[in-house]
Amino acid sequence: MLWACVVGIALAGLVVGARGFYAYRSSATARPSEAAGAPDAALGGKPAVAAEPAREVETPRPADAQARATDDRQAHLRQLQPVLRTDAERLSQVAKRMRAEGRVTDVRKDRPDNVGELRALFTSHRSLSADLQNHYQEYARAKELLRRSVADQEDEFRETASLVMSRLSPAPAAEPRKSEIAWAILEKCLNKGPGMTLTTRADGYQYTVRGRTQRYGGGAMVAEDEGAAFAAFTSFAPEADMVAHCDSLKRRAAAIVATAEKLSADAAGLAEQTTLSGECKYTKSD
Numbered sequence: 001m002l003w004a005c006v007v008g009i010a011l012a013g014l015v016v017g018a019r020g021f022y023a024y025r026s027s028a029t030a031r032p033s034e035a036a037g038a039p040d041a042a043l044g045g046k047p048a049v050a051a052e053p054a055r056e057v058e059t060p061r062p063a064d065a066q067a068r069a070t071d072d073r074q075a076h077l078r079q080l081q082p083v084l085r086t087d088a089e090r091l092s093q094v095a096k097r098m099r100a101e102g103r104v105t106d107v108r109k110d111r112p113d114n115v116g117e118l119r120a121l122f123t124s125h126r127s128l129s130a131d132l133q134n135h136y137q138e139y140a141r142a143k144e145l146l147r148r149s150v151a152d153q154e155d156e157f158r159e160t161a162s163l164v165m166s167r168l169s170p171a172p173a174a175e176p177r178k179s180e181i182a183w184a185i186l187e188k189c190l191n192k193g194p195g196m197t198l199t200t201r202a203d204g205y206q207y208t209v210r211g212r213t214q215r216y217g218g219g220a221m222v223a224e225d226e227g228a229a230f231a232a233f234t235s236f237a238p239e240a241d242m243v244a245h246c247d248s249l250k251r252r253a254a255a256i257v258a259t260a261e262k263l264s265a266d267a268a269g270l271a272e273q274t275t276l277s278g279e280c281k282y283t284k285s286d
Helices: 001-030 030-043 062-103 112-119 130-133 137-167 173-190 224-235 240-269
Strands: 197-199 204-209 212-216
Touching: 062 112, 062 130, 062 137, 062 240, 112 137, 130 137, 137 173, 137 240, 173 197, 173 204, 173 224, 173 240, 197 224, 204 224
Parallel strands: none
Antiparallel strands: 197 204, 204 212
16 A cells, blocks of 8 residues: 555656656747847847848939930020020120221220129129130130120220320310310221311301211301311321221121121020030039
């Protein structure tokens, strides 16, 4: 009887030991993801989440880059076209003024004002005018040479006028009209007009200087200052150096007229082009 109890206790111990062994094996072979998550859960955290794979940076396709470059170029062409059209108009004005006066700026204005006026005639846009050389090199180069030639004409015209003024000796009554007399002499010297005329009639007289006419009726006598101015004009005899200046001014004026008319037509033609050559900061895509 005692032996039977001992055997029963031994069998019960074997059963309990076997259950503990299999429970241990089961926990040791748990899935890695569960095992990895167990510590976080025990610490009150969340199970680890697998990181997403890095996304590849999408590089622009060659076709897209080319399309953007074409769009930038066409947009810049549309910016330059109005500049060229304004150039065409202003160069036409240069030709007209030079043909009529032998110079471009207003002879009655001061030198600083004339310098500003000349700059404006050759600068249709504050920033884009300088960019024309990047796309229309031949035109831009010819335009710059014309600008220099016009500036030379302005300087020589002023120099010649000063020379005339220094050699004029009108009567005291005509002294206030000294500049008027000098401009009239230059107009005649450059073959741009008669300079000054005085026509008397029974009912009055007509005084004309550089295209501006004053008529006096009612039997009026010629005013002393106008009569003295006309006398100074008709008695003036240009010397050789002044004749040389006038010849130089006439030759340069004729060349300026021809060049300005050609460049005006060139600018108008370039403004109608539908493609743009050359490179600049406006045509380069980022």
